[in-house]
Amino acid sequence: xxxQTSAAAAEKHNSYEHLPDNHPRHLIPSLCRxxxxxxxxxxxxxxxxxxxxxxxxxxxSGVQKERITAEDLFVLRExxxxxxxxxxxNTSNSLLPDTPIVTVSSPPASKRYTASQCTxxxxxxxxxxxxxxxIHTHSQAAVLITLLYQKEFKITHQEMIKGxxxxxxxxxxxxxxxxxxxxxxxxxxxxxxxxSSHADDDNRRSR
Amino acid sequence: xxxQTSAAAAEKHNSYEHLPDNHPRHLIPSLCRxxxxxxxxxxxxxxxxxxxxxxxxxxxSGVQKERITAEDLFVLRExxxxxxxxxxxNTSNSLLPDTPIVTVSSPPASKRYTASQCTxxxxxxxxxxxxxxxIHTHSQAAVLITLLYQKEFKITHQEMIKGxxxxxxxxxxxxxxxxxxxxxxxxxxxxxxxxSSHADDDNRRSR
Amino acid sequence: xxxQTSAAAAEKHNSYEHLPDNHPRHLIPSLCRxxxxxxxxxxxxxxxxxxxxxxxxxxxSGVQKERITAEDLFVLRExxxxxxxxxxxNTSNSLLPDTPIVTVSSPPASKRYTASQCTxxxxxxxxxxxxxxxIHTHSQAAVLITLLYQKEFKITHQEMIKGxxxxxxxxxxxxxxxxxxxxxxxxxxxxxxxxSSHADDDNRRSR
Amino acid sequence: xxxQTSAAAAEKHNSYEHLPDNHPRHLIPSLCRxxxxxxxxxxxxxxxxxxxxxxxxxxxSGVQKERITAEDLFVLRExxxxxxxxxxxNTSNSLLPDTPIVTVSSPPASKRYTASQCTxxxxxxxxxxxxxxxIHTHSQAAVLITLLYQKEFKITHQEMIKGxxxxxxxxxxxxxxxxxxxxxxxxxxxxxxxxSSHADDDNRRSR
Numbered sequence: 001x002x003x004q005t006s007a008a009a010a011e012k013h014n015s016y017e018h019l020p021d022n023h024p025r026h027l028i029p030s031l032c033r034x035x036x037x038x039x040x041x042x043x044x045x046x047x048x049x050x051x052x053x054x055x056x057x058x059x060x061s062g063v064q065k066e067r068i069t070a071e072d073l074f075v076l077r078e079x080x081x082x083x084x085x086x087x088x089x090n091t092s093n094s095l096l097p098d099t100p101i102v103t104v105s106s107p108p109a110s111k112r113y114t115a116s117q118c119t120x121x122x123x124x125x126x127x128x129x130x131x132x133x134x135i136h137t138h139s140q141a142a143v144l145i146t147l148l149y150q151k152e153f154k155i156t157h158q159e160m161i162k163g164x165x166x167x168x169x170x171x172x173x174x175x176x177x178x179x180x181x182x183x184x185x186x187x188x189x190x191x192x193x194x195x196s197s198h199a200d201d202d203n204r205r206s207r
Numbered sequence: 208x209x210x211q212t213s214a215a216a217a218e219k220h221n222s223y224e225h226l227p228d229n230h231p232r233h234l235i236p237s238l239c240r241x242x243x244x245x246x247x248x249x250x251x252x253x254x255x256x257x258x259x260x261x262x263x264x265x266x267x268s269g270v271q272k273e274r275i276t277a278e279d280l281f282v283l284r285e286x287x288x289x290x291x292x293x294x295x296x297n298t299s300n301s302l303l304p305d306t307p308i309v310t311v312s313s314p315p316a317s318k319r320y321t322a323s324q325c326t327x328x329x330x331x332x333x334x335x336x337x338x339x340x341x342i343h344t345h346s347q348a349a350v351l352i353t354l355l356y357q358k359e360f361k362i363t364h365q366e367m368i369k370g371x372x373x374x375x376x377x378x379x380x381x382x383x384x385x386x387x388x389x390x391x392x393x394x395x396x397x398x399x400x401x402x403s404s405h406a407d408d409d410n411r412r413s414r
Numbered sequence: 415x416x417x418q419t420s421a422a423a424a425e426k427h428n429s430y431e432h433l434p435d436n437h438p439r440h441l442i443p444s445l446c447r448x449x450x451x452x453x454x455x456x457x458x459x460x461x462x463x464x465x466x467x468x469x470x471x472x473x474x475s476g477v478q479k480e481r482i483t484a485e486d487l488f489v490l491r492e493x494x495x496x497x498x499x500x501x502x503x504n505t506s507n508s509l510l511p512d513t514p515i516v517t518v519s520s521p522p523a524s525k526r527y528t529a530s531q532c533t534x535x536x537x538x539x540x541x542x543x544x545x546x547x548x549i550h551t552h553s554q555a556a557v558l559i560t561l562l563y564q565k566e567f568k569i570t571h572q573e574m575i576k577g578x579x580x581x582x583x584x585x586x587x588x589x590x591x592x593x594x595x596x597x598x599x600x601x602x603x604x605x606x607x608x609x610s611s612h613a614d615d616d617n618r619r620s621r
Numbered sequence: 622x623x624x625q626t627s628a629a630a631a632e633k634h635n636s637y638e639h640l641p642d643n644h645p646r647h648l649i650p651s652l653c654r655x656x657x658x659x660x661x662x663x664x665x666x667x668x669x670x671x672x673x674x675x676x677x678x679x680x681x682s683g684v685q686k687e688r689i690t691a692e693d694l695f696v697l698r699e700x701x702x703x704x705x706x707x708x709x710x711n712t713s714n715s716l717l718p719d720t721p722i723v724t725v726s727s728p729p730a731s732k733r734y735t736a737s738q739c740t741x742x743x744x745x746x747x748x749x750x751x752x753x754x755x756i757h758t759h760s761q762a763a764v765l766i767t768l769l770y771q772k773e774f775k776i777t778h779q780e781m782i783k784g785x786x787x788x789x790x791x792x793x794x795x796x797x798x799x800x801x802x803x804x805x806x807x808x809x810x811x812x813x814x815x816x817s818s819h820a821d822d823d824n825r826r827s828r
Contacts, residue, residue, distance in 0.1 A: 448687070573666065573759055574663065574759055577664065577665055577666065
């Protein structure tokens with residue numbers, strides 16, 4: 001009875017060179033460089049997280065996003081029922097106090113990296129909305145929208161909204177649909193935003 | 208009596224490394240990365256198609272344009288007269304119901320890629336206007352122009368319009384000429400736009 | 415009595431790999447890619463020319479600037495007195511009807527490239543103003559300035575003007591100086607602009 | 622009694638290939654290319670300096686920032702007490718007349734590079750404010766701010782100010798704090814700006 005899956009098993013190796021280009025260990029650093037060039041994540045600001053197989057891959061906090069390497073990711077996974085009852089297995093994580101979780105891999109201790117303060121927010125998106133990937137952006141365009149509108153940004157009659165899923169359904173917005181993005185006031189420290197059950201509230205932005 | 212030409216023959220190989228840099232197998236992925244950097248094709252949006260020798264090369268639909276590889280292209284060609292009368296040769300394509308066409312090559316089945324919904328539009332440009340290459344863009348500049356003008360965007364006294372052919376002639380616009388770009392309302396699904404016989408109507412944009 | 419110099423001698427080789435990175439054969443293609451990324455030269459528009467030792471290196475006309483390779487350059491040099499009197503040496507060039515010039519090297523004939531129509535303009539800058547490098551740009555910023563101002567664009571109190579030489583002197587503009595850039599109406603075909611003897615008229619732009 | 626430390630010792634080698642990617646010899650050229658792409662340092666304008674271990678690394682003056690190589694840096698360090706009393710050791714530098722300093726390494730003499738005129742300004746930041754890295758920028762955004770405001774630019778309620786230290790403390794600005802950036806009139810030549818003892822005056826800009 002082994003809780004290991006292919007993604008977790010891949011983490012047992014000491015290097016990541018054997019993994020394909022589209023594995024999160026390579027894809028997240030590649031996307032971070034790409035998003036940096038697009039000015040979506042600026043230096044240490046912003047973050048990216050991804051679910052792959054049964055593992056969650058998270059970029060570290062406060063690290064230049066354009067310089068993240070494969071070894072710099074935090075990898076977490078949900079414990080099996082057996083693991084949850086095994087006292088020798090650590091299933092607690094201070095960033096996720098209410099969620100049993102196993103730390104599969106961390107960056108080298110010498111780098112002293114910490115997981116993003118957005119981790120609980122990312123996990124809300126993973127668990128409540130079946131998200132497969134999250135981006136936490138401070139792009140100037142996203143910030144400007146929150147300054148132009150008070151409660152909500154709406155957009156319609158744009159082809160590009162066809163790339164966005166409606167809530168946690170498998171359907172995408174259509175050209176004539178209206179995409180509504182709630183604007184929520186920021187707090188000094190990122191707290192755990194709980195996602196509501198209303199599909200239209202899924203795309204949230206803080207300044 | 209062999210319908211094969213050099214371009215179609217090149218497709219018989221299992222790899223594309225032997226082809227020169229300016230062959231569509233390499234040029235289209237390279238241009239897609241370049242157009243992505245220019246924000247002309249954004250992620251899965253937009254598309255590129257090219258005619259080379261007797262083959263048509265099309266980027267797949269819904270794939271990150273900046274990550275397309277040589278094997279990801281669809282390659283089509285017109286059948287010879289003999290092939291059209293040979294019942295063992297498939298000359299039908301659901302995207303081009305009125306055009307006999309042979310599928311020379313498709314992306315690996317494991318990738319489950321589909322040809323662009325713009326395929327009929329691209330083929331109208333190829334057949335009715337002798338286009339050699341098509342780009343389907345969602346650049347912000349192109350979209351903004353359709354919001355600023357209702358029916359047509361006109362521009363003159365600009366050196367850069369000298370790079371654009373007048374309709375399907377071999378002549379280019381001159382500095383003092385006026386380039387007119389029709390603006391056509393978008394539809395929920397891309398339908399087959401038929402090109403008119405009026406040269407000035409050649410450059411069309413949907414939002 | 416050999417008119418050959420080191421730059422011309424370097425052109426006798428069949429390849430350019432042995433030349434250093436800052437040789438025009440490598441520097442011009444590298445700068446063209448860089449200027450394309452900056453949107454200073456857009457595709458086939460614009461051009462670059464450079465004087466190095468006793469040779470003039472010119473980018474070809476109508477070629478995608480971001481895809482120029484070392485072999486794509488035209489290399490010209492002024493003939494020696496002896497060469498000018500030697501009927502076996504061709505010292506004429508249709509683009510420079512009044513200037514005896516020797517063609518040291520051209521792109522491979524199979525590419526059918528032609529030298530830039532700006533060649534006479536570049537040579538006016540080389541001969542009348544002792545320019546060492548010329549850029550012919552269609553950047554949106556440069557074009558917009560010609561639309562905002564009628565006869566002249568002036569700028570002062572900017573650190574960056576310290577990078578610009580005053581006419582053909584060895585002195586640069588200072589922070590408090592005023593840089594004046596004449597705006598000259600474009601013509602359908604690029605004609606030979608003759609540079610005036612007034613230092614302030616050196617920086618010219620056409621739309 | 623050897624004043625040598627690890628950083629200075631690394632400079633004894635003839636090449637820099639053995640140094641890690643994040644060593645200033647590699648990091649400064651890499652950041653200069655990155656900052657050039659961001660249009661923070663434009664060609665020969667602007668500069669970067671960094672303190673690492675006991676050495677100061679400075680980009681050369683008037684050199685294309687995007688083309689700086691590892692060997693192009695100036696490396697300085699403070700002399701030990703013994704070195705200061707040793708007449709055979711040169712501890713003077715014309716750019717830092719009041720500061721005893723040892724030149725650990727300079728670019729190859731054949732390149733004729735000079736240290737940045739900003740060197741005294743960088744050293745004020747290093748010594749008076751415990752800065753670890755300095756950037757001298759001519760970005761259009763920075764210049765525009767000095768044209769929009771007279772004496773000071775203030776910004777608050779922005780996540781990105783959390784990346785900036787408060788004066789020479791170890792604390793960073795918080796979301797609700799106000800970051801104040803003084804605007805100081807430029808002079809023809811960069812003179813030694815002396816940093817005041819008021820923490821809020823730490824971030825200075827000249828046009």
